[in-house]
Amino acid sequence: MGQVAFDTLQASEELETSGISREQARAISLVVRKSHEVADVATKADIAEVNRNIADVRKDMEHRFEKTDAQIADVRKDLSAEISDVRKDMEHRFDKNYAQMLARFEKTDAQISLVRKDMEALTNGLLIKLSRVIVITIGIVSTIATLIIKFS
Template structure:
């Protein structure tokens, strides 16, 4: 009988599907291939031995894979716990920062309130001073205006007196002018009668 054909690629894929890493699957495949090359024909006992060895190797590899998975799970759990602890620590730090910021903001508000109160107080005092000064200036202006108004009224009174005196003088002059007119008229009439009456009477 000729040599039994051995499919290396199929054997490697079978081992990988069983859970072996690719490197280990290739190594096992290489050993099996060499064993086929050494022996012209494998007996049933030899095949059973190979199967037992392969089964043992596969079982060991599976155990190693399980251990690796276990280590990976433990590593992930550890990392997860560490990350959770970091998150909790970060949350605590954020809470502390917020607390500090809240306290600082409260202090700033308090300081601003005090400064605003001082500014209002100063402005109120300044406004009161300005009102006081304006009141004094207004009082002075009123006083000056009152004095000026009194002077104007006095001047008006004097003008009224002068007007009254002028009117009286005008009335007297008018009376004198009327009398003068009468005297002139009487003189003219006397002259006319002096020349005309003798002629009328035939004299």
């Protein structure tokens, strides 16, 4: 920041002309000069420069925020597309697995139906054989009973 110019010689001479001794005038002007050197006073130009810097930073930040917002929008768009693709893939896989499962159930049902037919055929065959055995057994028992009655 710029410093305010202070002419110690001129100040000392003015103090002398107003009636202060040369040593006192010189001491006063040196004290004032040192106080001006120590004080870092902002000028209107300094403040204007700071304001310009702040405005530049704001513009840069706005630009960066806009860029970041655009990047976030792109990421959202990409992510949405990927999620959509995953959903389609999952639906396809689900449909495929569902179709395979239905085919297996149909195959299993057909196999169960065949087993039932085989069991029914075996049962019918066994009933016929059992009926023959019963008829033969009844025939044998009646023959034995007839013989017992005849010989008794």
